[in-house]
Amino acid sequence: MDEPYIVASWPCVPVEIVRAAGLRPTFAQGLGDPTPIADSCLEPNIFPSRLRHLVEAARAGLLRGASRIVIARTSDADYKCFLYLREFVRTEAGSAIPPVVLFDLLQSHSEDVRAYDVARTYALVEELGSASGRMPSDDDLRHEIARTNRARAAARRLTELRRIAPRVAGTEVFPLLAAFWEMEPDQYVTLADEAAREIAARSPLTGPRVLLTGAPVDDSALHQAIESAGAVVVAEVGPWGSGAPGEDVRCDDDPVAALADKYRTDVIGPRTPVDAVRRWTGRLLDEVDAVVVSLPLDDAVFGWDYPVLREVLVARRIPHVCLRGSPHESPPPADHARLDAMVAAASQLQETSRG
């Protein structure tokens, strides 16, 4: 791993800036593995698995080669993770933790917030430029925006193959979409287009189409559980799956402002305004037969949306299940039984609607 790299806490750190600064973006992701070092210093049921693994790796010295750890302002837990890491650096002599940076991208709707975000994005350009010794010019940024937009288009071609008559299981396509964030854009276009061609030649999958919503997932363990019951996950909330490509970044006079606008509005996370989350969910409900809502113990936000979502689903007669366990582990037998029942109900409704 000779190529200089950064570790980011969530995919709302613009990969275009990271690459323009000559760095490779890598992202923290959750796993089912234990995190004993992190558990000794992070309070339970607050920090999601991805942050536990980030702290575990940082404190174990595994990130000593990273140019920066960039913590995005995705959630309060992310912000606290930033403060904790900085405190470890301050208080522990010989800490192996690389410099930790906060990318303070706010998400609420106001002109003040927009201006603040643009300024913080300029600060990120400066920070990463000084970390790598290669300060990106506007042209460098436009070049990366154009390359990444081509990768976004390729990822969107994959997501199209999940719609209406899905030809690919969520378990299979999720890693392909997630790869958008870390893979070189040109390489990603080649890979995604190749996969899209192969998938397009397949027959449509049968089984109820499921939307996975609630707290965004960053791996496919829940997809596996849902699809083992006979359904097909056709969309999931958050930037790792359906939300990976989003809309293109505009490429204009101020590429930094364009990136700030894109990442503020387009990456769903715990601080995304509720109206944006509802719009995203509402658009998809016409194309699914059932909904799984993941609300793990560390969720502080998406559970608040549940009563309103439940009312919508009941009114539209869309079966749903709410799961409260870790999204990185196979659900317990009782949840599997509920998933089976949901799939059976959705299948029955599918049959009825097809006459």
Place this chain on the structure above:
Amino acid sequence: MVDKQLDSTRAASAFQKQWFAELRRRVFDDRQPYALLQADVPFELFDVAGIPAVSNQWWASMIAAKRQAPQYLDAMDADGLPGGLCRYCSLGYASTRYATAGEPPWGGLPTPRLLCARLTCDCIHRVFSLWADAFGAELFEIDHSGAGDLPVRWWELGRHRWRELVEPHRLAFVASTLEALVDRLETISGRDFDRDALRHRLERVNAQEELFDSVRQLIATAPECPVRMTEQVTNVMATQWVRGSDWALSHARAFRDEVKRRVDAGIAACPGERARLMWVGAGLWHDTSFYTAFEPSHRAVFVWSMYLAFGPDGYIRYGLDDPMAALASRTAGFNEYLHNPPWAAEWIVHQARTHRIDGALVLRPRSMKPAATGRLFIERALEKAGIPVLPIDADVVDGRQWDPEAARGAVRSFLDAQVLQ
């Protein structure tokens, strides 16, 4: 219910009840607008605009103290809201959304004209959006920028060097957001906002907090604690919600004078005091008698909580040529100072030393996720400073799983084994 030892405490309790009744009268009879605010919103702006404001946290504590929380919390559970979501900041919302589930204190909240919250914890946007929807009222949000520079001994900068406390871009952002809030308040109130009046109000807030600083000093240095923590909280918070008002200043002075008289006369909250305790975290509003339960058996007195101590260190701002910037500097870092490293642990250890604390009880909140962060740093810093720590697992408004006898037993064992050995 524990007897109140100070006349000031009785006066403060009476004032709150009377103030709320007057608020209801003004809203219902005079059709005046009022606002519902998260506790860390600058109330001064609303006062200067002539719009009375109710604190969400105060209202939640009232519901809990009146034993109405379980009914609303059960209604939230029945509606499918996961039990791990924050209950402290949402209990007030529940009292509106599930209005028939319980009996709200003093007739309940009238419909506000405006709700306003700082988006500190992630849940605040959700809770206040739902609450505004439930009322059919407008919501104004103050987004919460994160601090990148972390001056450790923040309390030494706050009074005179507050511009150094907050990074310039954050200070400008918060000030600009407060200006936008003022625009809304001008529209609602129908009158121009008076910046000289804001400066004057902040000067009076400084004066009030200086009085609390005197009280804190009296408590820290008196041979025995002159005023129970619960009575400190009642007196301080009744004034904080209307800080800088005539009543608040006058009451703060009366409180200070009464505490001083008690010190001069050698009157202690718990004569024969053997252990001085600190409470770290929000108050256990559903079981406030917990805080006096160890006086008879162990002569152990709760001497310190953040409620009195934070006022002088967190609110005072000298040099008010730009009052909005001064207000912004206070607003920007409120929560971090109270909960997170490096600020909270350093401050709490400093406070423990100046108050001669023998043992600390640290709240481990069950459902308040952001308030639950940082506590491991605080616990370890206190222990490193030689102060025994007892973590208390509890929710501050949800007493449904609280076992008062077990909790008291744990504290007694802690006192016997670690504090009074």
